[in-house]
Amino acid sequence: EAQVTQNPRYLITVTGKKLTVTCSQNMNHEYMSWYRQDPGLGLRQIYYSMNVEVTDKGDVPEGYKVSRKEKRNFPLILESPSPNQTSLYFCASSLGTGRYYGYTFGSGTRLTVV
Amino acid sequence: GQQVMQIPQYQHVQEGEDFTTYCNSSTTLSNIQWYKQRPGGHPVFLIQLVKSGEVKKQKRLTFQFGEAKKNSSLHITATQTTDVGTYFCAGTYNYGQNFVFGPGTRLSVLP
Numbered sequence: 001e002a003q004v005t006q007n008p009r010y011l012i013t014v015t016g017k018k019l020t021v022t023c024s025q026n027m028n029h030e031y032m033s034w035y036r037q038d039p040g041l042g043l044r045q046i047y048y049s050m051n052v053e054v055t056d057k058g059d060v061p062e063g064y065k066v067s068r069k070e071k072r073n074f075p076l077i078l079e080s081p082s083p084n085q086t087s088l089y090f091c092a093s094s095l096g097t098g099r100y101y102g103y104t105f106g107s108g109t110r111l112t113v114v
Numbered sequence: 115g116q117q118v119m120q121i122p123q124y125q126h127v128q129e130g131e132d133f134t135t136y137c138n139s140s141t142t143l144s145n146i147q148w149y150k151q152r153p154g155g156h157p158v159f160l161i162q163l164v165k166s167g168e169v170k171k172q173k174r175l176t177f178q179f180g181e182a183k184k185n186s187s188l189h190i191t192a193t194q195t196t197d198v199g200t201y202f203c204a205g206t207y208n209y210g211q212n213f214v215f216g217p218g219t220r221l222s223v224l225p
Contacts, residue, residue: 031211033212035215040123040217041217042202042215042216042217042218043157043202043215043218044215045212045214045215048212050211090156090157092157094211096211100145100147100162100164100206100211101162102147102149102160102162103147103149103159103213104159105156105157105158106156107155107156108156
């Protein structure tokens with residue numbers, strides 16, 4: 001089944017403890033992106049990647065890192081999480097450049113930083 | 115940065131009533147997409163509009179792209195309880211690959 005898989009689905013952590021949220025897609029998509037969703041603010045883009053080893057900042061990149069070493073994986077890293085990073089996170093992918101395709105979203109990761 | 119706005123933020127309708135959400139940008143969009151997110155779920159791609167003045171239909175849903183490519187609308191005829199959720203528009207500028215999402219319109223349908 002074609003899908004975007006995020007792990008974990010739920011995570012409670014403490015301030016300052018490094019964490020990684022994984023994202024993997026099995027559709028050979030070139031484009032991948034991370035969003036955070038907060039009430040009343042919609043989906044705000046954190047980072048995106050046009051292809052392997054190509055990443056760029058979105059609207060709210062502060063406090064986050066990403067890497068794209070393989071086409072299928074696009075992990076989101078929080079080096080030192082803070083309570084204002086408590087949010088619902090979505091990874092998304094699309095077929096990629098040259099034409100426009102709809103995004104396929106993962107099921108989301110609900111992160112709580114205490 | 116470029117922003118996509120949506121109105122209304124919330125809409126409560128009685129089952130069977132129509133519903134419309136509007137998406138606006140201050141600058142010209144290259145194209146626009148619409149997504150639906152059910153409560154507790156993730157956004158799901160509905161449709162993409164590319165041409166000025168384009169109109170597309172999916173059963174009870176009608177999508178329009180404005181002539182100036184600065185606005186779009188989603189209209190649902192005779193809402194059903196299965197239509198409940200948040201509807202997002204997402205636009206791209208200058209033919210880039212990155213889509214900017216609007217804040218969404220949350221639809222409640224009362225049976």
